[in-house]
Amino acid sequence: MAASEVYYMNARSESPQTGLVAKMLTVFEAAGLDQLIKPGDLVAIKIHCGEWNNTAYLRPVYPRALADRIKELGGRPFVCDTTTLTYQPYASRATELDLKMTAERNGFSPAVLGCPFICADGFIGTGDYRVDIPTGYLLKEAYIAQAIAAADVLICLTHFKGHPMGVIGGAIKNLGIGCQSKRGKHNVHLGGHPKYSVANAAIWHPENFKGKASMEDWKILEDCCPYDLFKVDDDAIHWDRARCTSCLGCIGVMAPRGLFEFPEENFAATDAAIADGALGAVTAVGKEKCGFINLAIDISPRCDCVGFADMPIVPNLGVFASKDPVAIDMACLDKVRESHGMPGSIADDFDLLDPGTRKFETVSATVHGLSEETQINTGTLNGLGSREYTLIDTEPQSMKRHVFALDQRPTGERFRQKFLKFTPFPYERHDGQGFLREQEIDTKFVKAWHGNGGNGGVAGSPGTAEGARSGD
Amino acid sequence: MAEFTKGLENLQEAITACQQASTAVATASVAEAAQARSALESVLASLNEVSDKFFIKTMMSVPPTKACRTEATAVAVLVAEQKWSSLPAAVEKLDKATKALVTKAKMDGTTIT
Numbered sequence: 001m002a003a004s005e006v007y008y009m010n011a012r013s014e015s016p017q018t019g020l021v022a023k024m025l026t027v028f029e030a031a032g033l034d035q036l037i038k039p040g041d042l043v044a045i046k047i048h049c050g051e052w053n054n055t056a057y058l059r060p061v062y063p064r065a066l067a068d069r070i071k072e073l074g075g076r077p078f079v080c081d082t083t084t085l086t087y088q089p090y091a092s093r094a095t096e097l098d099l100k101m102t103a104e105r106n107g108f109s110p111a112v113l114g115c116p117f118i119c120a121d122g123f124i125g126t127g128d129y130r131v132d133i134p135t136g137y138l139l140k141e142a143y144i145a146q147a148i149a150a151a152d153v154l155i156c157l158t159h160f161k162g163h164p165m166g167v168i169g170g171a172i173k174n175l176g177i178g179c180q181s182k183r184g185k186h187n188v189h190l191g192g193h194p195k196y197s198v199a200n201a202a203i204w205h206p207e208n209f210k211g212k213a214s215m216e217d218w219k220i221l222e223d224c225c226p227y228d229l230f231k232v233d234d235d236a237i238h239w240d241r242a243r244c245t246s247c248l249g250c251i252g253v254m255a256p257r258g259l260f261e262f263p264e265e266n267f268a269a270t271d272a273a274i275a276d277g278a279l280g281a282v283t284a285v286g287k288e289k290c291g292f293i294n295l296a297i298d299i300s301p302r303c304d305c306v307g308f309a310d311m312p313i314v315p316n317l318g319v320f321a322s323k324d325p326v327a328i329d330m331a332c333l334d335k336v337r338e339s340h341g342m343p344g345s346i347a348d349d350f351d352l353l354d355p356g357t358r359k360f361e362t363v364s365a366t367v368h369g370l371s372e373e374t375q376i377n378t379g380t381l382n383g384l385g386s387r388e389y390t391l392i393d394t395e396p397q398s399m400k401r402h403v404f405a406l407d408q409r410p411t412g413e414r415f416r417q418k419f420l421k422f423t424p425f426p427y428e429r430h431d432g433q434g435f436l437r438e439q440e441i442d443t444k445f446v447k448a449w450h451g452n453g454g455n456g457g458v459a460g461s462p463g464t465a466e467g468a469r470s471g472d
Numbered sequence: 473m474a475e476f477t478k479g480l481e482n483l484q485e486a487i488t489a490c491q492q493a494s495t496a497v498a499t500a501s502v503a504e505a506a507q508a509r510s511a512l513e514s515v516l517a518s519l520n521e522v523s524d525k526f527f528i529k530t531m532m533s534v535p536p537t538k539a540c541r542t543e544a545t546a547v548a549v550l551v552a553e554q555k556w557s558s559l560p561a562a563v564e565k566l567d568k569a570t571k572a573l574v575t576k577a578k579m580d581g582t583t584i585t
Contacts, residue, residue, distance in 0.1 A: 088583045164584055255526040256579035262526065306583045349535045350478060366530050366584045368477055 001386040004324035006331040007031045007394045011297060011316035015399060020319060021065045022402035023394075024293060027321035028066065028155075030394045033291035036153050039074030044120070044151035044285075046174055048159060048304045049081045049103035052092035056300040056309035058159045060107040066157060066293075067115045068405070075153065079108060080118040082145045083125035083182045084305065085189065086249035089224045092307065094182075096123040120145035125182020131284045137382045138273045142280020143184030149284040153291070154179075156325070160296040160332045162313065162364025163303040165267055166274055167372045170329035171292040172379055176274035179281035188277040189270055191246035196270070198251070199244035201263035208258040209237040215257070224253040267370055275378035278325060282384065292328045294320040296335060301346050301364045313347040313359055314339040326385025330376050336360065479533030480523070482541045487519050489544035490566070493551040504556040511563045512547070515570045527577040530584065536576050539569040 007030040009023040016022060028034060037043055045066055050057030067077040081103060084093045093099040096119035103109075108117050121127045129149035131142050148154060156174045163169035166177070180188055190196040212218045212234050221237060222230050226249060229240040237259065246266065254260035282290050296317035300309045317335045322328040338355050341347030346363045360372040371377075380387050400408070407414055426434045494512040497505040519540065527533050543566035550559050 088581075090581065252579060252582050252584045255584070256577070256582070258526065262529065302583075307581070346531075346535060349538050350531075362478075363531060363534075366532070368531070 004327035031321035120147035121181035128181030139276035175278035203261035271374035327389035482537035
């Protein structure tokens with residue numbers, strides 16, 4: 001497959017046109033994604049709205065700015081995310097209601113976005129569109145969230161970061177998990193698969209359950225499963241293994257208690273299936289109608305789907321756009337590898353501060369042995385895209401395109417009459433000086449470093465600069 | 473799953489350092505060493521107990537095991553150099569790091585997918 005074009009701008013900013021929002025819009029146009037949109041088109045902007053209390057997800061201003069631009073192009077944008085599998089006992093996005101409440105708490109509301117925020121796969125997550133994927137490497141069908149499959153254009157606006165299961169969370173994962181309905185996620189996580197499902201990949205150790213009396217929180221063993229497949233007696237635990245769906249709600253409960261041996265095969269195969277799911281999403285919308293923007297900023301080691309955010313493992317790297325989800329993820333991954341690790345982050349804990357290291361598979365994967373290239377390799381095998389890419393440095397647009405959009409007249413013109421009518425500065429007071437103030441202060445003293453006693457307090461007597469200086 | 477993990481490596485180094493310190497304080501006669509004996513035994517028991525937990529096989533175990541390794545090494549160095557006056561504070565740090573590891577090894581609320 002030929003090299004794909006990936007348009008790139010770094011993360012440095014020193015002017016309105018080099019801010020990250022401006023850069024996102026600049027690469028959007030440079031990559032020709034604006035050309036995908038025709039007047040009247042329904043345009044799905046697929047984001048990750050972030051789990052409850054996650055703080056690394058993309059700020060809502062990015063989809064807002066993109067939605068505004070799409071409206072200028074005549075499109076009808078909506079921002080969307082999908083319901084999740086439960087994944088853990090305290091999931092915050094597993095139904096439409098929970099998803100929308102979490103999304104709103106994280107800032108994704110119609111008022112902020114300037115367009116609707118939609119749960120794309122319905123209240124429980126069964127609103128979907130089935131699509132055949134004959135070239136899929138593992139999956140041969142996919143179930144795509146209905147609102148995404150129904151869109152005329154799909155723009156995946158992705159926060160590029162690490163992921164405990166997928167190892168990387170980029171455009172492929174935004175498609176391969178994020179655009180699947182809940183039913184589709186069961187497919188990608190290989191529920192019911194004869195080899196790779198949790199039921200078949202995990203080694204079950206019921207003998208490690210020593211009875212209710214020895215496990216104070218035994219109830220969670222039953223309550224972690226939304227399909228009610230675990231039953232706990234006084235002295236034994238039972239698992240209706242044949243009906244396990246690989247929803248993964250139990251893994252974090254069973255493995256730490258020694259009841260599961262970790263199903264690494266499920267994780268590794270799921271990473272491949274993610275790329276097939278991605279192919280399904282692109283097939284459902286139409287390959288020529290999909291565009292991808294990756295923001296490689298706040299690059300947390302784990303996904304926005306966890307209820308916290310660890311500090312970034314590398315500095316902010318920049319903004320990318322492409323029509324190829326494989327190429328754009330490869331470009332981001334290469335940039336992360338080229339980068340220094342962030343001191344004080346988990347990359348530091350792993351001694352991964354030097355450039356050239358494969359950081360995600362070391363610090364992000366739940367266990368060692370997963371690869372940060374599985375999604376990319378599978379996406380190449382199944383025809384989703386190319387890992388070969390040409391990185392195109394993109395020049396900033398004119399400043400005028402990125403200043404305050406609602407009124408672009410200079411402030412003198414905008415406010416002159418209003419400031420005459422409601423004068424903020426009290427010219428009539430203190431001989432025209434306006435306010436009561438000292439005539440002079442010791443700026444040299446307040447700029448100096450005076451040390452402290454370890455609690456942030458400035459040494460010396462409180463009250464005056466002279467007092468502090470003399471110690472009086 | 474790969475058997476070797478950084479978390480396990482850190483933990484083993486912490487246990488080794490702790491054992492060295494424990495052996496040395498057992499024969500020392502100063503008061504600080506005597507005080508450290510039971511604390512180090514307790515720490516060693518806790519470190520050994522978490523060593524076969526699933527948590528130690530995950531990358532999430534790396535930061536807390538690294539903290540234990542660092543503090544255990546500091547204790548071992550102080551004992552080897554017989555800097556007894558600094559020992560109580562160092563043992564307290566090691567105990568705190570060990571308790572944090574034991575708590576994290578329970579993986580309450582952890583999402584591993």
